[in-house]
Amino acid sequence: MHAFDVLGDPVRRRILELLAGGERASGDVVEVIRREFGISQPAVSQHLKVLRDSGFSVVRAQGARRLYALDPEPLRQVDAWLDPFRRFWEPRLEALATKIARGKRRRRLAAEPEGDPS
Amino acid sequence: MHAFDVLGDPVRRRILELLAGGERASGDVVEVIRREFGISQPAVSQHLKVLRDSGFSVVRAQGARRLYALDPEPLRQVDAWLDPFRRFWEPRLEALATKIARGKRRRRLAAEPEGDPS
DNA sequence: CAAATGTATTAGTCAATGCTTATATAAATG
DNA sequence: CATTTATATAAGCATTGACTAATACATTTG
Numbered sequence: 001m002h003a004f005d006v007l008g009d010p011v012r013r014r015i016l017e018l019l020a021g022g023e024r025a026s027g028d029v030v031e032v033i034r035r036e037f038g039i040s041q042p043a044v045s046q047h048l049k050v051l052r053d054s055g056f057s058v059v060r061a062q063g064a065r066r067l068y069a070l071d072p073e074p075l076r077q078v079d080a081w082l083d084p085f086r087r088f089w090e091p092r093l094e095a096l097a098t099k100i101a102r103g104k105r106r107r108r109l110a111a112e113p114e115g116d117p118s
Numbered sequence: 119m120h121a122f123d124v125l126g127d128p129v130r131r132r133i134l135e136l137l138a139g140g141e142r143a144s145g146d147v148v149e150v151i152r153r154e155f156g157i158s159q160p161a162v163s164q165h166l167k168v169l170r171d172s173g174f175s176v177v178r179a180q181g182a183r184r185l186y187a188l189d190p191e192p193l194r195q196v197d198a199w200l201d202p203f204r205r206f207w208e209p210r211l212e213a214l215a216t217k218i219a220r221g222k223r224r225r226r227l228a229a230e231p232e233g234d235p236s
Numbered sequence: 237c238a239a240a241t242g243t244a245t246t247a248g249t250c251a252a253t254g255c256t257t258a259t260a261t262a263a264a265t266g
Numbered sequence: 267c268a269t270t271t272a273t274a275t276a277a278g279c280a281t282t283g284a285c286t287a288a289t290a291c292a293t294t295t296g
Contacts, residue, residue: 002126002128004122004125004126004131005126005283007122007125007126008120008122008123008125008126009283009284010120011284013122013199016203017202020202020203020206025242026242026243026244027241027242027243030242030243039284039285039286040285040286040287041242041243041244042243042244042245042246042285042286042287042288043284043285043286045243045244045245046244046245046284046285047284048243048244049244049245063242063292063293063294064241064242064243064292064293064294065242065243065293066242066243066244070203070206072203072206072207075200075203075206075207076206076207078196078200079197079200079204079207081131082193082196082197082200084135084138085134085138085188085190085193086197088138088188088190088193088194089190089193089194089197123253127253127254129254143272144272144273144274145271145272145273148272148273157254157255157256158255158256158257159272159273159274160255160256160257160258160273160274160275160276161254161255161256163273163274163275164254164255164274164275165254166273166274167274167275181262181263181264181272182262182263182264182271182272182273183263183272183273184272184273184274237296238295238296239294239295239296240293240294240295240296241292241293241294241295242291242292242293242294243290243291243292243293244289244290244291244292245288245289245290245291246287246288246289246290247286247287247288247289248285248286248287248288249284249285249286250283250284250285251282251283251284251285252281252282252283252284253280253281253282253283254279254280254281254282255278255279255280255281256277256278256279256280257276257277257278258275258276258277258278259274259275259276259277260273260274260275260276261272261273261274261275262271262272262273262274263270263271263272263273264269264270264271264272265268265269265270265271266267266268266269266270
């Protein structure tokens with residue numbers, strides 16, 4: 001499943017926002033999502049599976065608990081896909097500052113095998 | 119259709135990349151997409167409709183031609199949704215430069231009614 | 237160990253999406 | 267004006283995705 005398909009679902013976007021705040025047990029996520037979206041535990045578990053399988057999150061076991069954490073890599077690729085469009089909304093002067101940041105980042109990662117984000 | 123759903127389709131992402139290079143007639147887009155994805159003219163036309171309806175592009179007529187251009191707004195919102203996640207891949211010092219840029223931008227747009235991108 | 241808790245998986249349903257073929261509409265052209 | 271060109275829309279079909287209910291599996295607890 002492509003990163004953008006993963007982000008197409010509002011429940012998954014919300015889960016990612018939660019994980020951005022730090023590691024969370026599956027049950028915690030279920031509770032929040034249940035409250036906000038009114039869907040069942042299996043539904044949330046299935047979304048967590050999608051996030052795992054697509055690389056957006058990693059899990060570790062702690063007893064019976066499953067602790068989910070964000071893996072930022074796919075989001076970084078989404079961010080990278082936006083690069084050629086940024087000139088449409090980032091005014092020139094400010095683009096300079098951002099270019100410095102992004103340019104450095106890109107040099108740092110130049111050696112990595114990078115799947116075409118399209 | 120939510121911005122992320124629109125971007126979920128590879129054909130639509132490719133069309134947006136084309137439009138990033140400037141205004142294009144429908145027929146031009148059809149030709150490129152046909153070559154790269156092997157789908158029909160109506161299929162492409164339907165994707166162009168999705169892009170129109172979701173605000174990613176605007177059209178003007180020129181005789182029988184329809185000239186499509188990028189409207190960056192939805193992409194900018196996607197970019198904004200990524201903001202809380204950037205700290206995971208933008209190192210501290212560089213984050214400063216970006217923050218300056220994004221901060222300015224946000225102040226400039228503070229008055230606009232901004233739909234929750236989630 | 238038996239019951240309870242935390243989480244994942246399976247099977248089945250329903251709605252949404254993307255495609256094709258056929259056709260409609262409008263402008264250009266001979 | 268008839269034909270061709272440029273594009274959009276409609277109808278039908280297949281696939282996919284998100285849900286629920288039921289159940290499985292593993293860990294904790296009494």
